[in-house]
Amino acid sequence: MNSKLIKFLKIILPLALGVFLIWYSINSATLEERQKTIQYIIKSDPKWIILSVIMGVISHLSRAYRWKFLLEPLGYSIKLSNSFMGVMAGYLANLGIPRSGEILRAGTISTYEGIPFKKAFGTIISERVIDLLMLLLIIGITLLFQSELLFSYLKEKIASPFITLAILLGLLFIGIIFLKIIKTSNNPILIKLRHFGEGLLEGVKSISRIKQRKAFVFHTFLIWILYVLMFYVIKFTVPETATLSIGAILATFVVGSFAMSTTNGGIGAFPIAITAILMLFDIEKSAGEAFGWILWASQTAINIIIGALSFLFLPIVNREK
Secondary structure: OOHHHHHHHHHHHHHHHHHHHHHHHHHHOOHHHHHHHHHHHHOOOHHHHHHHHHHHHHHHHHHHHHHHHHHHHHOOOOOHHHHHHHHHHHHHHHHHOOOHHHHHHHHHHHHHHOOOHHHHHHHHHHHHHHHHHHHHHHHHHHHHHHHHHHHHHHHHHOOOHHHHHHHHHHHHHHHHHHHHHHHHOOOHHHHHHHHHHHHHHHHHHHHHHOOOHHHHHHHHHHHHHHHHHHHHHHHHHOHHHOOOOHHHHHHHHHHHHHHHOOOHHHOOHHHHHHHHHHHOOOOOHHHHHHHHHHHHHHHHHHHHHHHHHHHHHHHHHOOOO
8 A cells, every 4th residue: 555645544534533423422412412512611610621721731841841851861951942842742743643743742852952863752752651651550540449330431442351462462572573673684774773773762761860750750740640630620610520529530531541542632532432431420411521522622722722832933942053
């Protein structure tokens, strides 16, 4: 298959899925449910939305600041402004092309701070590993509160865990073989790939050489606590969700986190997933949809606005370079 066609499909299919899910969500609701959802959104208390947005921005700023700790062991000290704008530009890019934000973020910092792309990208991979561990920690805590409910939901929505594990082990085996081939090959293309991989590995290893470890850990927990709090305060925007327990919010957060990766920025998928999990807590569909749309729309809007401004101001702030 033509490589350009493959790239096009990678961009358009998640977006098309998101649009379909929006259509499905609207079409599957009755007229009364749609009207109630709209009323919930219109009557939502703006102060909680603003508070959620502020928490989101602070979490992004904290992520930008934490990135500096990963780059320092490599001998680079970057401006917080460039780090923050790189992060936000990456979030904006992810709305158009899934996972492209990490590449753009590394490319941005490489352009304006003179850091080799492969090293910058390696530190971002380190971040993703840490983020995965934090998500697993939150899932573990959630299971203490809502184990039976969460297991029943995931059992309905995802494939058998044994099948998932088998696929992961198969991919791991293929990856090991591929790495051995690259390590011993004399092919010019594979040699370049090996050198690029070595640069990535150096960036990944930076996590073990962090000088300000306490600050790094503090910002890691701050980021994820703010993520959860963003969900928590939004519950007060809809009267029916205002009494949700912290266990329910954590379950909603876990499901929402997985939904974000299925389409471009969670478009369509996020509100549907949030609605489905909240219905298990006896929240009516229209109220659950309002909760999901308010949270998704507010956070996506701020990512679009700040991300677009970052694209605009990055060359202006760095015009001397």
